[in-house]
Amino acid sequence: xxxxxxxxxxxxxxxxxxxxxxxxxxxxxxxxxxxxxxxxxxxxxxxxxxxxxxxxxxxxxxxxxxxxxxxxxxxxxxxxxxxxxxxxxxxxxxxxxxxxxxxxxxxxxxxxxxxxxxxxxxxxxxxxxxxxxxxxxxxxxxxxxxxxxxxxxxxxxxxxxxxxxxxxxxxxxxxxxxxxxxxxxxxxxxxxxxxxxxxxxxxxxxxxxxxxxxxxxxxxxxxxxxxxxxxxxxxxxxxxxxxxxxxxxxxxxxxxxxxxxxxxxxxxxxxxxxxxxxxxxxxxx
Amino acid sequence: xxxxxxxxxxxxxxxxxxxxxxxxxxxxxxxxxxxxxxxxxxxxxxxxxxxxxxxxxxxxxxxxxxxxxxxxxxxxxxxxxxxxxxxxxxxxxxxxxxxxxxxxxxxxxxxxxxxxxxxxxxxxxxxxxxxxxxxxxxxxxxxxxxxxxxxxxxxxxxxxxxxxxxxxxxxxxxxxxxxxxxxxxxxxxxxxxxxxxxxxxxxxxxxxxxxxxxxxxxxxxxxxxxxxxxxxxxxxxxxxxxxxxxxxxxxxxxxxxxxxxxxxxxxxxxxxxxxxxxxxxxxxxxxxxxxxxxxxxxxxxxxxxxxxxxxxx
Numbered sequence: 262x263x264x265x266x267x268x269x270x271x272x273x274x275x276x277x278x279x280x281x282x283x284x285x286x287x288x289x290x291x292x293x294x295x296x297x298x299x300x301x302x303x304x305x306x307x308x309x310x311x312x313x314x315x316x317x318x319x320x321x322x323x324x325x326x327x328x329x330x331x332x333x334x335x336x337x338x339x340x341x342x343x344x345x346x347x348x349x350x351x352x353x354x355x356x357x358x359x360x361x362x363x364x365x366x367x368x369x370x371x372x373x374x375x376x377x378x379x380x381x382x383x384x385x386x387x388x389x390x391x392x393x394x395x396x397x398x399x400x401x402x403x404x405x406x407x408x409x410x411x412x413x414x415x416x417x418x419x420x421x422x423x424x425x426x427x428x429x430x431x432x433x434x435x436x437x438x439x440x441x442x443x444x445x446x447x448x449x450x451x452x453x454x455x456x457x458x459x460x461x462x463x464x465x466x467x468x469x470x471x472x473x474x475x476x477x478x479x480x481x482x483x484x485x486x487x488x489x490x491x492x493x494x495x496x497x498x499x500x501x502x503x504x505x506x507x508x509x510x511x512x513x514x515x516x517x518x519x520x521x522x523x524x525x526x527x528x529x530x531x532x533x534x535x536x537x538x539x540x541x542x543x544x545x546x
Numbered sequence: 547x548x549x550x551x552x553x554x555x556x557x558x559x560x561x562x563x564x565x566x567x568x569x570x571x572x573x574x575x576x577x578x579x580x581x582x583x584x585x586x587x588x589x590x591x592x593x594x595x596x597x598x599x600x601x602x603x604x605x606x607x608x609x610x611x612x613x614x615x616x617x618x619x620x621x622x623x624x625x626x627x628x629x630x631x632x633x634x635x636x637x638x639x640x641x642x643x644x645x646x647x648x649x650x651x652x653x654x655x656x657x658x659x660x661x662x663x664x665x666x667x668x669x670x671x672x673x674x675x676x677x678x679x680x681x682x683x684x685x686x687x688x689x690x691x692x693x694x695x696x697x698x699x700x701x702x703x704x705x706x707x708x709x710x711x712x713x714x715x716x717x718x719x720x721x722x723x724x725x726x727x728x729x730x731x732x733x734x735x736x737x738x739x740x741x742x743x744x745x746x747x748x749x750x751x752x753x754x755x756x757x758x759x760x761x762x763x764x765x766x767x768x769x770x771x772x773x774x775x776x777x778x779x780x781x782x783x784x785x786x787x788x789x790x791x792x793x794x795x796x797x798x799x800x801x802x803x804x805x806x807x808x809x810x811x812x813x814x815x816x817x818x819x820x821x822x823x824x825x826x827x828x829x830x831x832x833x834x835x836x837x838x839x840x841x842x843x844x845x846x847x848x849x850x851x852x853x854x855x856x857x858x859x
Contacts, residue, residue, distance in 0.1 A: 311833060329834035332705050333716065337589050338833030340581065341559035352702060355646065357719060365584045441700065461700045 285393045286346035286368070290339050292331040293350025295381075295523040296372050297322050299388045300348065302405055302524040303398050311342040313353075318517050318525075336361045348388060350374040376446035376522040378413045382406055385524065405524055412527035416452040418538050425453040425512075425537070426475040426505070427519075428465070429484045435499070437465040443522040448479060450526075451533035467499025475503050477510035477537060481519045512536030547598075547818055554594045554825040559832045560585045588719075596718035596726070597824040598817040600779050601789055603730045605816020607772045608790030609797070609809055610737050613744035614768045615674050616751075621791035622776040625681045625769055629688035630660020631780030633695075635710055639703050640695045646717055649710070653781035660684050661773035665766070673751055674765060712837035713786035715824050722782060733775040734813055740768065741805040748803060786820070788842040792850050793819050799853050819846070 290311040291297040297316035300309060306321065313331035316322045328338040331353045339347060339362060347362055347369045362369050370391045373380040389402040425448055427438040437457040438444040445455050456475040457465065478500065488494035491513070495506045505511060518529040556564060562582045569575075570583045607622040615624065622628060634656020638649045668680025696707060743764050746754035755761050776790075796819075797811045823841040830836055 314834070327834050330705075333714065335559060335828070335833060335835040336716070337585055337828070338559040338835065340585055340589070341561065341833050355717065357646065357717065361589055364588060365581055463697070 286344075286391070288342065288344045289346045289348060289392070290328065290342055290344040291316060291322075291348050292328070292334055292339075292353040293348075293372065293374060294318065294331075294517070295374060295384065295521060296348050296350050296388065298521065298523040298525065299372070299385055300392070303385075303389055303392065303394060303401050305392050305394065305398060308392070310344060311339065318521070318523075334358060340365055340367070346370065346391065348372055348391065376441075376443040378409060378450070378526075381522065381524070381526065382409060385409075408527045409524075412530045413450055416534055416538060418452060422452055422454040423476040423510075423537050424456040424474075425477045425479050426456045426465075426470060426473055426503075427479045428470070428500070429462075429481055430494075430497075431483055431487050433487065435465050435467065435470065435497075436462050437470075438462050444479065444519050446522060447519065447526070447529055447533060451530050451537060453477070453479075453533070453537050467497070470499035471502040473503070475505045476508075477512060478503065478505040479512045479514070479519070479533065479536075481514055481516040483516050485513055510536065547814060547821075550818055550821055550825075551594050551598065554597070554821050555586070555590055557825070558585070558590050558828050562586060592720050592723050593715050593718040593824065593828075594821060595723045596715050596783070597821040599723065599726050599730045600715065600783055600786065601793075601816040601818070601820025602734065602813040603775050603779050603816070604786065604790040605793035605797075605812040605819070606734050606737055606809055607776050608816075609794035609805070609812040610740075610744070610768050610772055611790070612794055613747050613805060614765065615678060616747060617678075618795065619791070622772055623685070623785075623787075623790070625677065625772065626660035626664045626684040626688065627657045627773050627776045628780055628785050629685045629692075631657035631777060632711060632785055633660065633688040633692055635781070635784070636692050636695045636707055639706050639710070640699050650778075650781040654777045656688075657777035657780055658773055660688060661769060661777075665769055669765065669769075677765070677769065710784045713784040713839040715783055715820075715838060716835070717782060726778060726782065729778060730775065733771055737768070737771050737775070738809050740764065741809055744805040744809075745803075784839075786839055786842060788839075788846045789816055789820055789823075792846045795850065796853060799857060 287308055288310045289300065289308045291300055291309055292313045294315035294317060297309070297312050298318055300306060301319045301322070306319070309322065309325055311326045311328050312322050313328055313334055315331055326342055329335045331350055333355065334353065336358050344367055347367055349359065349369060349371055351371045351374045353359065359369055370387065372387050373383045385402060385405055389399065392398070394402065427444045427448060429436050439455060439457045440460045442462055448455055456473045480494070485491055485494050488497060491511060495501060495511060500506050512533055514529060514532055518525060518532070556567060560582070562585065566582070570579065570586055604622060611620040611622055611624055612618060614620070631653040634652040634654065635649050637656070638652035643649050643652065664677060664680040664684045668676035668678070670676060696704065699707060743754065743759045746757045746759050751761055793816045794808065794812050797808055797815050801807050801811055823845060824838055826845065827836045827838045827841045
């Protein structure tokens with residue numbers, strides 16, 4: 262893992278040293294939803310010629326040719342788009358597929374991917390450096406990093422942090438997100454405490470939801486839709502018996518904002534904080 | 547078969563002009579040719595070759611299992627080889643292995659261990675019923691433990707698991723193909739040698755015994771051969787369903803039940819079926835690919851129904 266990190270830091274330099282391709286890449290394939298969002302945030306969408314299945318934002322990205330899911334993308338599909346650069350999440354793979362791209366002479370640059378602000382900032386740096394942005398793009402990258410730094414500062418609030426359950430129920434089965442998941446990282450940054458004690462995403466029973474007695478519940482638009490609206494969601498057995506439901510503190514985020522941990526993190530944090538501490542909550546000076 | 551392999555090699559996400567194909571194999575000119583040659587030799591051809599090997603191996607194993615168990619529903623997975631392989635792979639992924647060799651080795655060990663367990667525990671009594679039941683139990687157990695691992699898995703691992711369980715030929719590379727080819731050829735040849743015994747089994751175990759075929763060694767041999775043959779295939783491609791079950795039936799419906807013809811025809815038909823399925827998987831949704839397990843079932847299912855319906859009239 263440490264070796265990979267080191268490689269990761271080295272890749273932009275390697276890519277830039279790729280001889281004839283050292284000119285600004287004009288045909289970029291992005292593998293990974295967050296990578297695509299970063300390219301968009303830096304204003305370089307027009308250079309994207311293909312994306313993967315998880316690239317759902319910006320909506321315009323959905324109209325681009327799709328090369329499959331980034332963890333098992335189609336090598337020939339990527340090559341058929343004639344990219345001069347592939348920006349791949351470090352989770353993209355499998356490894357031999359990336360090797361095959363490199364063997365075909367395409368510059369492949371790995372982008373850090375984990376739900377940490379530091380990883381996100383390094384991902385933005387990598388993408389910005391690899392795309393060789395013009396002055397305007399570089400200014401965007403700087404602004405983005407500033408916003409992230411500000412948003413990531415802890416919020417001052419009185420008393421213990423509110424205890425929050427992160428729930429999703431796309432299928433009618435409740436699932437909670439615990440330590441190590443992207444929504445958990447988002448919640449922690451926003452100043453809440455996760456009321457679910459297990460790591461990752463796990464099914465949770467109505468009884469366990471009631472027993473956790475969360476002060477607030479963080480969920481996604483799709484989960485609310487699946488329950489037939491906010492009232493339906495709140496009335497579900499288990500949820501109805503929580504302080505969160507009784508005081509109406511159900512925080513609803515767009516699914517991609519909740520799960521993404523990408524460049525729109527400041528927006529996601531603002532939404533979670535206003536739900537936890539009221540609309541006035543801002544980063545402490 | 548050759549025609550199909552050629553057709554499969556000639557089409558894919560990357561548009562390569564047909565007239566240039568033969569020349570590309572010999573060497574590349576300028577411009578796009580280097581890229582085309584690379585795609586053809588390093589991406590497409592190894593994949594077609596792997597499809598041929600895996601399809602042939604799965605189908606002949608299926609034919610052998612159907613003969614041994616005298617049951618049209620038998621397939622290689624019945625003796626635990628697929629579930630054991632899946633369990634090995636899943637365990638490796640969840641316990642932190644990421645590389646294909648590590649996951650593949652674990653899958654191979656898992657498939658052999660599961661088969662061996664089914665054999666040791668179920669092979670005591672006379673007949674194959676014991677092995678069959680033990681296989682069912684082992685499959686259920688493997689399924690349950692896979693479920694536990696899945697429940698335990700992190701988000702990232704979960705996604706590799708899903709893709710592994712759908713099966714894919716995308717891991718095809720020449721060294722892998724070169725390692726598998728002699729292995730598949732050797733074990734297929736060993737299975738082919740038993741065609742007479744398999745024919746005798748059509749009459750029933752006792753009758754075959756009377757005809758002078760020693761049943762216990764035959765059972766042991768067939769189970770071991772199938773495990774040795776299918777284990778590495780599962781390790782390389784994940785679980786590709788349907789081929790081992792359906793291809794022998796298709797052959798039987800067209801050629802009859804004489805194993806002298808059935809076994810080699812299954813080899814060939816399996817190779818054709820999987821090459822075709824992978825070709826479809828690659829070209830239906832360009833530039834992305836469908837998981838091959840979906841294609842085999844989607845195409846094979848209706849085809850089998852059609853054959854059955856036609857036979858009924």
